[in-house]
Amino acid sequence: MTLPDWFLASQRASAHVAPAEIGAGRHPRVRWLRRALASLSRSWTLLLDEGGLAAQPGLLQVIDPRAKVLGLCAVILSVSIAPTVWAPLLACLLAGVLAILSRVPPSRLAPALVAALFAGLIVLPVTLSLFAPGEPLLALWPPGAAGAHEPAVSLTREGVFVALRFILRVAACTTLALLLATTSGSARLFRGLRALWVPRLAVMTLDLMVRYLAILLRAASELHLARISRTVGDVGSRADRRWVSTGVGALYRRTRIMAEQTYMGMIARGYTGESNAGRAGPLKPRDWLFMAAMWASALAIQLPR
Amino acid sequence: MHIPDGYLGPQTYGAAYVVMVPIWTWASRRVSRTLRLRQVPVLAMGAAFSFLVMMFNVPIPGGTTGHAVGAVLVAILLGPWAAVLAVSLVLLVQALLFGDGGITSYAANCLNMAVIMPFVGWWAFRLVGSGAVRGSRRRWLAAAAGGYVGLNAAALSASLMFGLQPLLAHDAAGRPLYAPFGLAIAVPIMMAEHLLLFGVVEAVVTGMALAFLDRTEPLLTTAPAGESAPGPRGRRRLWIGLGVMIVLTPLGLLLPWITGAGSAWGEWGGEELRAMLGHVPEGLARLSGLWRAPVPDYAPSGAGGSSMSVHLAWYLLSALAGSALVVGAVFAARRWLAAMGEAG
Numbered sequence: 001m002t003l004p005d006w007f008l009a010s011q012r013a014s015a016h017v018a019p020a021e022i023g024a025g026r027h028p029r030v031r032w033l034r035r036a037l038a039s040l041s042r043s044w045t046l047l048l049d050e051g052g053l054a055a056q057p058g059l060l061q062v063i064d065p066r067a068k069v070l071g072l073c074a075v076i077l078s079v080s081i082a083p084t085v086w087a088p089l090l091a092c093l094l095a096g097v098l099a100i101l102s103r104v105p106p107s108r109l110a111p112a113l114v115a116a117l118f119a120g121l122i123v124l125p126v127t128l129s130l131f132a133p134g135e136p137l138l139a140l141w142p143p144g145a146a147g148a149h150e151p152a153v154s155l156t157r158e159g160v161f162v163a164l165r166f167i168l169r170v171a172a173c174t175t176l177a178l179l180l181a182t183t184s185g186s187a188r189l190f191r192g193l194r195a196l197w198v199p200r201l202a203v204m205t206l207d208l209m210v211r212y213l214a215i216l217l218r219a220a221s222e223l224h225l226a227r228i229s230r231t232v233g234d235v236g237s238r239a240d241r242r243w244v245s246t247g248v249g250a251l252y253r254r255t256r257i258m259a260e261q262t263y264m265g266m267i268a269r270g271y272t273g274e275s276n277a278g279r280a281g282p283l284k285p286r287d288w289l290f291m292a293a294m295w296a297s298a299l300a301i302q303l304p305r
Numbered sequence: 306m307h308i309p310d311g312y313l314g315p316q317t318y319g320a321a322y323v324v325m326v327p328i329w330t331w332a333s334r335r336v337s338r339t340l341r342l343r344q345v346p347v348l349a350m351g352a353a354f355s356f357l358v359m360m361f362n363v364p365i366p367g368g369t370t371g372h373a374v375g376a377v378l379v380a381i382l383l384g385p386w387a388a389v390l391a392v393s394l395v396l397l398v399q400a401l402l403f404g405d406g407g408i409t410s411y412a413a414n415c416l417n418m419a420v421i422m423p424f425v426g427w428w429a430f431r432l433v434g435s436g437a438v439r440g441s442r443r444r445w446l447a448a449a450a451g452g453y454v455g456l457n458a459a460a461l462s463a464s465l466m467f468g469l470q471p472l473l474a475h476d477a478a479g480r481p482l483y484a485p486f487g488l489a490i491a492v493p494i495m496m497a498e499h500l501l502l503f504g505v506v507e508a509v510v511t512g513m514a515l516a517f518l519d520r521t522e523p524l525l526t527t528a529p530a531g532e533s534a535p536g537p538r539g540r541r542r543l544w545i546g547l548g549v550m551i552v553l554t555p556l557g558l559l560l561p562w563i564t565g566a567g568s569a570w571g572e573w574g575g576e577e578l579r580a581m582l583g584h585v586p587e588g589l590a591r592l593s594g595l596w597r598a599p600v601p602d603y604a605p606s607g608a609g610g611s612s613m614s615v616h617l618a619w620y621l622l623s624a625l626a627g628s629a630l631v632v633g634a635v636f637a638a639r640r641w642l643a644a645m646g647e648a649g
């Protein structure tokens with residue numbers, strides 16, 4: 001389903017106004033509310049926008065989601081089992097080429113960079129001789145203690161190798177997963193999951209969940225916005241926590257009402273518990289070609305030792 | 306707690322998929338039996354709700370914020386099997402659409418957050434809140450305890466997965482291939498932040514959200530049919546199961562005796578260590594004498610040289626006594642909590 005441009009533009013505008021331009025948001029007491037609202041707003045925008053990028057021309061956009069799921073998952077699996085540093089490095093290059101050919105802007109792949117940086121932070125101690133002994137590569141403390149004297153703290157060759165392999169693997173897998181998501185659109189992507197033997201009913205539930213998630217995200221944003229608008233001065237942490245709990249409760253009430261209404265709507269349209277989701281057609285030659293290329297890449301990245 | 310791709314080796318994430326496939330199948334059957342036609346919309350909304358709970362930040366003293374996972378709350382409201390499916394769907398959407406959590410580690414994330422967390426939390430809720438009146442203080446305290454225990458159980462499982470990686474997967478030079486820190490680092494770091502910080506956030510959100518719903522919409526907090534506390538028939542089955550397990554306990558002695566196996570890994574006594582290492586480490590020798598168990602190795606001290614049949618009898622008796630003690634302690638705790646709830 002493609003939403004009209006005028007609708008997307010108006011929704012994007014209203015979603016972006018909230019976190020940044022609320023006067024009360026400057027108060028430190030509501031800073032956390034602003035952060036939550038910004039996060040809700042980001043998810044809302046992403047849910048609306050992801051169909052946009054998937055509809056643009058590009059290599060991955062024209063491939064059937066079933067072929068994409070099977071092809072890219074094979075590369076991810078191959079990277080995850082490879083013991084060398086070359087496999088994730090080659091997979092990163094492959095992901096870069098696919099992103100360029102699919103015209104995916106770098107900003108859409110930013111979460112992969114965040115994941116890699118976080119992995120780097122986690123693995124940092126392993127590179128230091130203080131935590132894991134190894135052959136010194138670069139003396140860190142005392143400065144200039146190289147050669148005759150063993151430095152107290154140094155970067156080790158083994159540690160840097162382990163860290164590099166770990167960071168590259170996380171970056172490669174996350175980038176490939178993001179490419180899969182951004183170039184497919186949720187509805188097509190979920191239908192593609194049928195290729196991985198995900199039951200039809202689960203795919204239908206997922207589809208329904210994502211459709212209503214946008215509405216519920218909006219409801220959650222409104223709850224936060226209302227709270228920010230009504231907060232004057234310091235209300236105390238206890239009241240904040242109570243508000244979160246009542247907010248979660250209120251949202252549950254809304255989801256149950258919506259579930260009941262949706263169910264009644266489905267019954268009214270003749271739902272009997274059987275999924276009538278349309279069967280996907282056969283794969284085209286280009287889908288088979290893409291899948292073969294990805295499987296060949298998955299094997300090829302295992303070769304360098 | 307979302308484990309990304311690259312942190313777990315194929316031995317771990319492969320095993321998680323093997324464990325999760327039958328759980329998903331069983332959960333689908335259970336849920337379709339209890340929710341029937343309503344399954345699709347209720348599950349879809351439950352999953353959307355679970356997704357949104359994670360977006361509510363809670364301010365924590367010290368200027369930072371944390372968010373709840375909400376799996377225990379969903380388990381209390383929709384039943385634990387529905388929570389398995391709802392949270393699994395959320396994790397799939399997060400992994401595929403938002404890049405939060407990996408594709409290879411998806412089943413491992415589901416095992417932690419969609420199975421261990423809702424089930425442990427739900428059992429803790431039922432244990433503490435059994436018989437509590439809707440809207441009572443004990444009921445929301447039970448929900449808070451469920452949230453706290455459930456989240457920490459999931460964190461413990463995730464930290465064990467991380468900590469096992471250097472043991473399970475390393476290259477020829479012994480360097481770790483995946484998450485590089487062993488159990489001694491991964492478990493304390495992960496558990497400290499969850500025991501002190503995120504567990505408290507989960508407890509507050511779970512407890513207070515249930516209290517709010519109990520007060521405002523009591524009909525919405527009714528457990529679905531088939532997910533409520535076991536009736537007399539269910540209780541009888543539980544007792545029979547416990548009895549069968551007690552009767553089978555001598556196998557724990559018989560099988561190692563037949564196969565000639567030694568003690569479990571890491572459970573060696575001083576004599577076994579002396580046989581393996583040639584000496585008993587000094588610290589171990591000193592600390593091993595700190596506490597003398599009244600019934601060491603499930604038999605009284607004098608039964609050391611007795612025949613296998615005497616050992617088996619003592620083993621069976623120990624199983625009976627141990628089970629009676631645990632069941633008694635649980636009943637005592639329930640009575641105490643019930644009395645506390647009535648007083649409150």
